[in-house]
Amino acid sequence: MSLNETGKLIEETRKIIETGQDGPNNMDLLNMILKVVTNIDSRVKGMETKLDKRIDDLHQSMLSVSTRVRTLEAKTSRNQRAACRLPGELSRQNPTPQNQEPVPTEIQREGSGENTGYRDVLMTPSNDTQNGRYKRQRAGSSPETPH
Structure with a gap:
């Protein structure tokens, strides 16, 4: 049942209640109300499920980005330490002197x-x-x- 249909059903229920005893008996009225409430409940549960999935997807994306940031920070830190070595100093990874031109400051x-x-x-x-x-x-x- 769509929201539009639910709205129409609620409006019909209101009209029946206002007219009094000319309409269906109380049991029919309660069944109509139960149908509306059940429909609303199922719609809310569906929205909650979709929202929970989107939150989980967002959480996974944030974890992925966080991992990438930590990896880049570690790589940048290693590169900065390697760049800060004095010329002629031996590298642990490459045991040849680093004879690089000084960078203009x-x-x-x-x-x-x-x-x-x-x-x-x-x-x-x-x-x-x-x-x-x-x-x-x-x-x-x-x-x-x-x-």
Whole structure:
């Protein structure tokens, strides 16, 4: 029975009650009410079942996403630790020195250049980054003397 049919049945029941004793006896009226209540109950149970399934699906999706996030965090952490090793340090996984070029950390403007009076200089970490020393390098050129 659809909701529209249920509404019509309730309306008919109301009309019968209002007219009084001209309608069906009390037992017929109770059976009609029982039919309406049973229909409503079955609809609610169906909605609860669908909702429970959707909640379970959502929960499984959240667990899956959470697992992926933890996996990516662990992988990122391992990659960051590997990237933070000093040049020449031996890796446990790859026992060859890591001779990688230092990554530029900033670009500074300094000294007299063309019309502007400045030139771009890349400041890159030197092998002695623990003491805060940097190599100066003109943007796009080879390293100059350390500072």
